[in-house]
Amino acid sequence: MTLVDRIASPDFMIALFAAISAAAIVFTLGTHIFERIERKDRMKKVAIEREQMRAREMARLRSQAQGRDNPRGNIRGTDARSYMKSTVQRFSLQKAFMDDNTVERLAQGGLRGQGELTKHLFVRFVTPFLLFGLGVLYLVVLAPGGRPLFLNLVYAIGVGLLGAYLPVLLLRNRIQKRQQSLRRAWPDALDLVLLCVESGMSIEHAIKRVAKDIGLQSVELAEELTLTTAELSFLEDRTRAYDNLARRTGLDGVRSVMTALIQAERYGTSVGQALRVMAEEGREARMMEAEKKAAALPPKMTVPLIVFFLPVLFIVIMAPAIITAMSL
Template structure:
């Protein structure tokens, strides 16, 4: 049977459409369960982080040097082989710098377990990519190339693979920051309403964290951690600074600076939030105007490539048919 006939058969098309529909249904329900499980993991991680901070604060108040609490575990348990590899090769000295912990926190990864996993991936990813590339170029697809050239290709692939963990971490950070930045103006408005209604800053953060979770789970997580820090840290400014450092956004840092100054000099928190909320709304409007202004240049290339040729064909085609089709029609009529 011809492939064209097979593709145009009614039963085949019905089977393909049914398969696509079933795949769409499975993907829709599957993505719903994945989002729910991810939200549960985030809530669990925040709860464990709060318990750890509670234990550290209680140990500090009691004057003890230990900061370990009973029954407290990290959100993710590090594999033994990862920890042994990091300790054996001293990967902290090789890959960790002063900004590594802050970069992981911006991506939503906190704790020693995530740091150990990241350092292990920085070490193992280039080796794994090199071995896979060498296996493919030497044994599976040699292509008549000399051995040293295949090894050079494999080493190049390993060098590229060394940047994969950093690129993935940066991508995760950008997605998280975009989610926080999009919901931050609404968060400021809710904070302003709660503070002007008579709530304390701790209760306002806690209330807004519950309300903003549907719009941005990342922002709700950060606000929950800030609520815990405000409850257990003596210096409230430190909790505000930690929020700005974890998010890495200038807008959040400016608001936290305003709250620190209001708490330090005894000024009105509501007034500071009102000013920052107005600036947030103006910034959102300016961002929308910026995107609208950049739309015409972006549409220029698609307009030239796709719209103008079709327009020219529609305009010129009738004239061409009339010019080149006239002699042929007259010849046929004379015969």
Template sequence: MEQLVDTVTDTGFLIAVFAAISAAAVVFSVGASFLSGGTTVKQRIKRVALEREKMRAEEMARLRGNNAEQRSSMRQAMSRSYMRNVVEKFSLQKAFADEGTIEALARAGYRGQGPLTTYLFLRFATPIALFFVAFGYLSLTVFAGKPLYLNALYALMIGLVGAYLPVLVLKNKTLKRQASVRRAWPDTLDLMLLCVESGMSVENAFRRVAREIGAQSPELAEELTLTNAELAFLEDRTRAYDNLGKRTGLDNVKSVMTALIQADRYGTSVGQALRVMAEEGREQRMMEAEKKAASLPPKLTVPLIIFFLPVLFIVIISPAIIRIFANGGLGGG
């Protein structure tokens, strides 16, 4: 018993025991990390993806502001089953849609299958609805005494014109959206240049600029947010840049995205590319301002002749006319 106690209390024995325990702990820790490494990486990737999706949803809700509920209800209305049934029953996608329809809807801010279904349904239903409305209105009011076939002919013409009404509405929406993006794009380039040169990554720069530019152009901020999400999820980053150029449909945006694609493909400086494009954007904006200023004189010529010159002549000639009539006319003494 005393020998066992001496052995246990021996310094060399205790050092050997603690060294063995430490070695076993190290081996166990390293082995556990190797065994659970794949699972941990997968869990981290999943958490990062969920976090990015949550941030994207919050950013989109913030950019849309008070219109979030309205747009949500519009999307629900777009995906109604009866519209989809009508589109599938009459094969409207083959009749009214082509390769550029989805891109045209995306340029107007409508993405997904719901807006496409609604657009095709409106292309089909609008002329029919206008025909019946115009026929009833003409038959009961304007052309009440005319034959029904004549009213039907007029209503048919109105219905044919109404077939292009959804196209005009979509084009108007696209032009307004592109005008908003075009106005805010030079400032966006300057902000992106500052973010990239300060050390931010392209993804963080897109997210930061989208947050800052939202007050000036919510449409552009939404597009930048979508691009940031695509940069995070798509395997090919060039697709995200190319999609932004297609969604906006603007040459300025496409040229910048082409420069970013080349910088990402060949490993050149993103900051240098953005600096060059930002300078070109400022020069182009200055040229547009000078062009508008140069076009003012021709535009002001007609208003000056119609409104300004007659008043000027009256002011100049009226004292002489008043004095002539006060003296009894031209022949008065």
């Protein structure tokens, strides 16, 4: 029996489909378990962040009461390695790779604190050299391919230059995934905040309650709302908490709602009325997004219809006539 016959045999196909089904079941269960573990870990990090913020604000208040300057220690991000810190300081990587939007983009990706900034700068510095070394090892030692040495070195340098943009691309991908999760859950969270405010809760308690309930739908949004609750409790200027939430998310919908809350806080207008208007706009925006996706579906289905459905349809229609003509 040849290899083709074995592959085409019913026993092999049954075993193959059974293996695929078993792998799909294991993957589904494993993904669900890992998501639950990740959700618990992230909420634990949020709780640690809240406690650190409380400790920082209490230290600042104590220092002000004693008439001393505020000792602003590095509370967040203390998990950066010592060799990363020394490398960043020795080569002045903050001047080389850091701009005005670096900290904000790291926060949009869920990476907050000086430790995450140090790691990001260190990775941007090390990745080109690491990929260059791997390229040289592969092109010169493992698979030279009969090419001249200088050509292999040029290829390795090209790989190293691509590695210089790899951390930026990974951060951009992380931000896009995080913003997608926030964008999907934000209208529902806004409706819940509106219901809590109209029931008599303050905006702090409403956001805290919604942060607990929205975690099943979006862990990222629950994390951001929990941090906003902590900032509303400990910051002197409440508008800074709203502005920080808008900057951390980077979404226009969140920014418009935070602007409305800042205006309501500043001019003493009704928070419930502002949230009601923003919630209606959010529902309309979500409906428009759904309509836009539905309108874009027919052009996207054109190519699959032409490539996959029409040939089968023609075969089904024309095959009987062709068989009849050939039998005559």
